Amino acid sequence: MEDRPISLTLRIVAGIMLLFLLAPVLIVVPISFSADTYMAFPPSGWSVKWYVAIFQDPKMINAFWVSLALAVLTTVLSLAIGLPAAYVLVRLRPRGSEAMASFFTAPLLLPSIVLGLALLVVFATFGLLGTFQGFLAAHLVITLPYAVRVLSTALSTLPRAVEEAATTLGAPPLSVFFRVTLPMMRNAIVATSALAFLVSFDEVVLSLFMSGPRISTLPVEMYHHVENEADPMVAAISVLLIVLTFAVVVVVDRTAGLSRTFVK
Amino acid sequence: MLHVPVTGSSESAAGEGFLSVRGLNKRYGDFIAVDNLDLDLPKGELVAFLGPSGCGKTTSLRMIAGLVPATSGRIVVGGRDLTTVEPYRRDMGLVFQSYALFPHMSIAENVAFGLKMRKVGRAETEQRVREAISMVRLTGKESHRPAQLSGGQQQRVALARALVIRPSILLLDEPLSNLDAKLRDEMRNEIRDIQQRLGITAIFVTHDQAEALTMCDKVAVMNAGRLEQLGTPVELYEKPQSPFVASFIGRTNRFAAVAKNGAAELAGLSIPTPAGMTGKVEVMIRPHRITLSAPADGAPCHAVEGVVTRSIFAGDILQYEVVAHGATFLVEQGTAAHERPLEQGSPVRLHWLMSDTYVFGAAA
Structure with a gap:
């Protein structure tokens, strides 16, 4: 792509768009430092008491650990299932692999409220509602399509000849996969991990259906909190989540290159 | 159908060659990619598979390497029947048109890969890698990544990587096609020199008759999946045995x-x-x-x-x-x-x- 000078009008339009997209997020930051007992903008005074409040709220802290564990496990399982699935779909191409590829990505197309309702009915029969395993299974339903997509695309652009070279040099199939194929997919694996982690950590709709009195995730707890209270603690949590998201994006950018990983 | 026996050189007169291919076939549905290929190549010779694209030369090479399963036929190297042997147990060195280096490994790691797979000891590996890299005149580039080298240098790494395992046969699949004209001439001589110095049996797939005629001991001209003629460059030129060979060569x-x-x-x-x-x-x-x-x-x-x-x-x-x-x-x-x-x-x-x-x- 060549760099062309961008006209002033375009810059202004782009600036307004960016502001429009970021304004709600930016407004959360001052509110989180509010000294008021309710969310209002601008705050009448400044304080960090709502950040302190988060750590004094065992419900929130519990929900955070659940969300973190859930996001990490979902990420690991997405890779563990997504990689072999992508390998089969792209490399081994069994009969009906195209149909399977569509099947794998189908949950992306469904409204999550529909998915949530369907999972509610199914999980209720198996007693999975309100359990960690239930959350995990539900989150995998929405992270796997991303994982399979990103990994398949990456795999299909890998030159076969490199793997064949490893084969002729004496590497049995498993060695070829672990020593050549996998390292060459590094960028896609980083991207998949970031996507799966963020999608799982941010997930609200499905989690609302899955949660029960004993277990809940951070976004669900935040939702319930906002329903009952109007204090700025949720804004403080939101700021921490923005920082976390930003950190993940920075890690991806540093290890694999952001545009290289997501744009391709 | 033309089946041409090995002509010329005296050492091949004693029956089967070092590489012996019998009745090799490859079919994709109704399409016949390679049609009943018979070949005997003596040890130490460089033989070109020459023909237009789609003539079956690359498919034949890949069947010999084991990367493509043969529909029928037999492949024997040095008396060992390799027909059903997995490609990673065939001990053949293959050089690709696209170089196919491992992008995530250094030059030294690329060259050492085959030795690592063979569990060769560390000291011996280091020595053989050093020798192979010096053979292709890349000493000093050991810690570079493939992307930091030019096309010609990358292909020399690929050659070193294929030769360091001391393969029974060196297979070259259009190794010069991605290089520019000047570099191609240089690499042509380099490959020929190394092949003769090591006395290794090699097959060189090309669509370029100048490459085939100038650097190879023998040329197998292929057309539409069939071997039209196998002979020395002079024989092909002076005694073409089919109208295809006569019009394709020169x-x-x-x-x-x-x-x-x-x-x-x-x-x-x-x-x-x-x-x-x-x-x-x-x-x-x-x-x-x-x-x-x-x-x-x-x-x-x-x-x-x-x-x-x-x-x-x-x-x-x-x-x-x-x-x-x-x-x-x-x-x-x-x-x-x-x-x-x-x-x-x-x-x-x-x-x-x-x-x-x-x-x-x-x-x-």
């Missing part, structure tokens, strides 16, 4: 004629045809074997009067188009400093030796 004049009573008529001449040949035939004469004066030693030749219809000066050669008795001949002459090209419309007399006239039964 330039040639092709004329359609009809054989009757042991002769075919061409430009008012009566060209003798092999015994028993009747019906449509093809007569071929190399453009540079046609002379404008009669051979000095009085060797038996054909001669015909014609007129120059086009005259092209191409630096090292002069190309004439000559029409004689309704037939158009392409004639090539070496240029000499004192000579002036003939002008259009000049009358000429064309001569060529009887032995330079090839007659083939028309291809089916």
Whole structure:
């Protein structure tokens, strides 16, 4: 792509768009430092008491650990299932692999409220509602399509000849996969991990259906909190989540290159 | 179908070669990619698989390497039947057109890969890697990544990586096609040198006849999945055994004629045809074997009067188009400093030796 000078009008339009997209997020930051007992903008005074409040709220802290564990496990399982699935779909191409590829990505197309309702009915029969395993299974339903997509695309652009070279040099199939194929997919694996982690950590709709009195995730707890209270603690949590998201994006950018990983 | 036995060299006369391929077939549904290939290659020779794209040369190579399963046939190397052996147990070195280096490994790690797979000890690995890298003149680049090297250097790494495992056969799949012309000539000599120095048996797949003729001991010309002829470059050039070989190797004049009573008529001449040949035939004469004066030693030749219809000066050669008795001949002459090209419309007399006239039964 060549760099062309961008006209002033375009810059202004782009600036307004960016502001429009970021304004709600930016407004959360001052509110989180509010000294008021309710969310209002601008705050009448400044304080960090709502950040302190988060750590004094065992419900929130519990929900955070659940969300973190859930996001990490979902990420690991997405890779563990997504990689072999992508390998089969792209490399081994069994009969009906195209149909399977569509099947794998189908949950992306469904409204999550529909998915949530369907999972509610199914999980209720198996007693999975309100359990960690239930959350995990539900989150995998929405992270796997991303994982399979990103990994398949990456795999299909890998030159076969490199793997064949490893084969002729004496590497049995498993060695070829672990020593050549996998390292060459590094960028896609980083991207998949970031996507799966963020999608799982941010997930609200499905989690609302899955949660029960004993277990809940951070976004669900935040939702319930906002329903009952109007204090700025949720804004403080939101700021921490923005920082976390930003950190993940920075890690991806540093290890694999952001545009290289997501744009391709 | 033409099945041509190994011709020429004496060491191959003793039955099976070092590499012996028998009745090798590859079918994709109804499509026949390789049709009943028989080959015997002696140890230490560099043999080209030459042919147009889609002739089956790369598929044959990949079947020998084991990357493509053969539909039927047998592959034996040094007395060991490899037909059903997995590709990673065949001990063959393969060099790809696209280099196919491991992008996430250094040059030294790339070269060491095959030794690591063979669980060669560390000291020996280091020594062999060092030797292989120095053989392809890349000492000092050990810690570089492939992307930091030029195309020619990358291909030399690929060569070192394939040779360091001391393969029974070196297979080269169009290794020079991605390089620019100047580098190609250089690499051609380098590959040939190394191959001769190591005395390794090698197969070189190419669509470039200059590559095949100039660097290989023998050339297997393939067309439409079949081996048309296997022979030395001289044999292919001087004794083509099929119209395809005659027209594919070097330039040639092709004329359609009809054989009757042991002769075919061409430009008012009566060209003798092999015994028993009747019906449509093809007569071929190399453009540079046609002379404008009669051979000095009085060797038996054909001669015909014609007129120059086009005259092209191409630096090292002069190309004439000559029409004689309704037939158009392409004639090539070496240029000499004192000579002036003939002008259009000049009358000429064309001569060529009887032995330079090839007659083939028309291809089916």
